[in-house]
Amino acid sequence: MEMYQTEEQQVEALKRWWQENSTSAITGVVLGTALIMGYNAWREHQQHMSEQASGYYQxxxxxxxxxxxxxxxxxxxxxxxxxxxxxxxxxxxxxxxxxxxxxxxxxxxxxxxxxxxxxxxxxxxxxxxxxxxxxxxxxxNDAKAALDLVEQQAKAGGFASYERNYELLKGDIYSALNRPTDALAAYQAAQRLGAASALLEMKLDELGGNQGPAHP
CATH class of the missing domain: 1.25.40.10 (Tetratricopeptide repeat domain)
Known part of the structure; x- marks a missing residue:
């Protein structure tokens, strides 16, 4: 690192640095300020849009x-x-x-x-x-297309929080396709995942596979 012996040398060095870098320094400040202002304006615009959309949605x-x-x-x-x-x-x-x-x-x-x-x-x-x-x-009455749709998602994965909903839908699809064994397995899977309703109980009873509540 360059060392300066006197205060005058330090001042001269600072002047040289400013002459060499003033344009880029000013540009950086201006650009940084513009980016911050632009981001804030974008956030305000997004907030305004969300508020308007919320009003129309209500x-x-x-x-x-x-x-x-x-x-x-x-x-x-x-x-x-x-x-x-x-x-x-x-x-x-x-x-x-x-x-x-x-x-x-x-x-x-x-x-x-x-x-x-x-x-x-x-x-x-x-x-x-x-x-x-x-x-x-x-x-x-397009149960085959419905099954294809669900099976595509099953292959892709990433649906843990919706899994019981998919199992319930699969049960209905298999029932429509006259596949009672598969329908029962899907309904029971949904039940194990926490699905519980009078309608599900009825469907399980009809298929002879009611396991009772998933959680005592």
Missing amino acids: QMVKAMDAKQTESADRLSERIIQEYGSTAYGAFARLAQAKLKVDAGDAPAARRMLEGLLASSAEDKYKHVARLRLGQVLLES
């Missing part, structure tokens, strides 16, 4: 509860178009799919759910969409 839920289907459909479409990048975009797609199912339009519901599967980056939304799509396919 209106949509109220419309659905009041059976105001057309209003709910318009609101869900607006959320998807304007706030599709937020979590509310995924919620709106799921809600819109339900509206289509309730209206008896299974093909439209299928398109909505397939769109969410293709566009969402969040696994939790994909799992919900996949489970609902499987149910839509099953109710459309």
